[in-house]
Amino acid sequence: MSTQETRTRIVWDYAPAPESPDHVRLRDSYGLFVNGEFADPKDGTRVPSISPSTEEPVAEVAFAGPEDVRGAIAAARAAQPGWAALSGLERGKYLFRVARLIQERAREMAVVESMDGGKPIRESRDVDVPLAAAHFFHYAGWADKLSYGLAGREAAPLGVAAQIVPWNFPLLMAAWKLAPALACGNTAVLKPAETTPLSALLLAEICQEAELPPGVVQVLPGDGATGAALVRADGIDKVAFTGSTAVGKDIQAALAGTGTSLTLELGGKSANVVFEDAALDQAVEGIVNGIFFNQGHVCCAGSRLLIQESVADVVIGKLWERMGRLRVGDPLDKNTDVGAINSAEQLERIEALVAAGEEEGALRRTVACELPERGWWFAPTIFTEVAPAHRIAVEEIFGPVVSVMTFRTQAEAIEKANNSTYGLAAGIWTDKGSKAFEVASALEAGVVWQNTYNKFDPTAAFGGYKESGFGREGGPAGLRPYVRLS
Ligand code: NAD
Secondary structure (H helix, E strand, O other): OOHHHHHHHOOOOOOOOEOOOOOOOOOOEEOEEEOOEEEOOOOOEEEEEEOOOOOOEEEEEEEOOHHHHHHHHHHHHHHHHHHHHOOHHHHHHHHHHHHHHHHHOHHHHHHHHHHHHOOOHHHHHHHHHHHHHHHHHHHHHHOOOHHHHOOOOOEEEOOEEEEEOOOOOHHHHHHHHHHHHHHOOOEEEEEOOOOOOHHHHHHHHHHHHOOOOOOOEEEOOOOHHHHHHHHHOOOOOEEEEEOOHHHHHHHHHHHOOOOOEEEEEOOOOOEEEEOOOOOHHHHHHHHHHHHHHHHHOOOOOOOEEEEEHHHHHHHHHHHHHHHOOOOEOOOOEOOOOEOOOOOHHHHHHHHHHHHHHHHOOOEEEEOOOOOOOOOOOOOOEEEEOOOOOOHHHHOOOOOOEEEEEEEOOHHHHHHHHHOOOEEOEEEEEOOOHHHHHHHHHHOOOOEEEEOOOOOOOOOOOEOOEEOOEEOOEOOHHHHHHHEEEO
């Protein structure tokens, strides 16, 4: 056998490369973080937080009841004048310290994020945790320069911010919310999502280690009932919500006429548009990152793939081939590309929408791969022959499922991309700068990426149009929702 033959006959596989959870310092049970201390819930309950990849409990967590919510708001209110009275420079030092402590505990936080939420360690280690630290660094820098970030206007904090985050980026969303609020002199009550409370509780420990004054940050795990009680409670000056459009609308209705400031970061059905003059191999990598990053549990996922007809077959062929090489499985394995679906409920939602896609006549292809026996999993899936009215082209699937449509002209691409009730993000793949700018300015999307996708940076504003919400997070624009301008 020649060397050449030997080479082609060898089937290479990856050896398991699990990240060890041994260094993780999780407690068996967590209380509510109020006034700088972990305390038992007064009228809340305790529930286990379940790992979606093993279905085993990771730790037990207290869920806050209405009395706990009132107590947390009282603590935040009592601490707010003192926090606002500190100079911006001093507040910035605290935020800087939080950022450094996140970096020091980065490995542990990444493992906890993957155990609790199911995302691959590669992502929690390289994206979620470093970006969370970067947000605290960024807003530490703004704390003593607020008027520079607000077009020279003097600003006063709003007061107490109620902040509710979803389960897809638990630590990162907490950082997006807390860092600008604190920089501006507000205090906060943060409610993490019911399925992923643990990294926010580690962040609470970090607030203790950073000697943040008691009451500046409270962390109240809980479910929708806790969130509903929080936004309706007296003593809140600001609500910042990231989550589904349905709950966002409910909160907006509850706050109408109360004078409470509100920002909503909601769902999306973002278009990723590939023109025939794009670097196609690069585009395929961007498509993969756009929809399979974090199992597609991404508000701005490029879930509607629009390909110019002349290159559609080539792109779909390359994409399908690339999808076959994605590694699905243990989130703690460093080779894993696609981890576990966050909950049994979310898996059901994905399965129902995928079934609807088949019933409505789209062509489904799902990668054949071995899935672990325990846990919740969904293999990467592509739908072609999708019509714009199909549910899979309209509704947010929030899973590793991409719906492909084609277009012939630039005008048609823009029309199809904008044919959505959402307006969160979009991607454009083209070699022509002028085309990219022209298309970007015509797209109704808060963020438009050119020749890349899912790139996040603390200096850049992020937020939506239409049913994707309003208000911006990130960069100097992210200060505005947390201040009253004089
Ligand atoms: P969700 O709306 O069900 O829950 C989000 C948070 O709201 C959770 O903490 C939940 O406990 C809480 N909540 C639930 N019901 C509530 C109520 N009635 N009142 C107050 N709070 C309530 O959303 P989800 O399923 O956790 O997250 C997925 C959604 O979040 C997707 O639609 C996704 O697009 C969106 N999202 C948006 C962004 C963005 O920046 N635009 C970022 C991440 C996720």
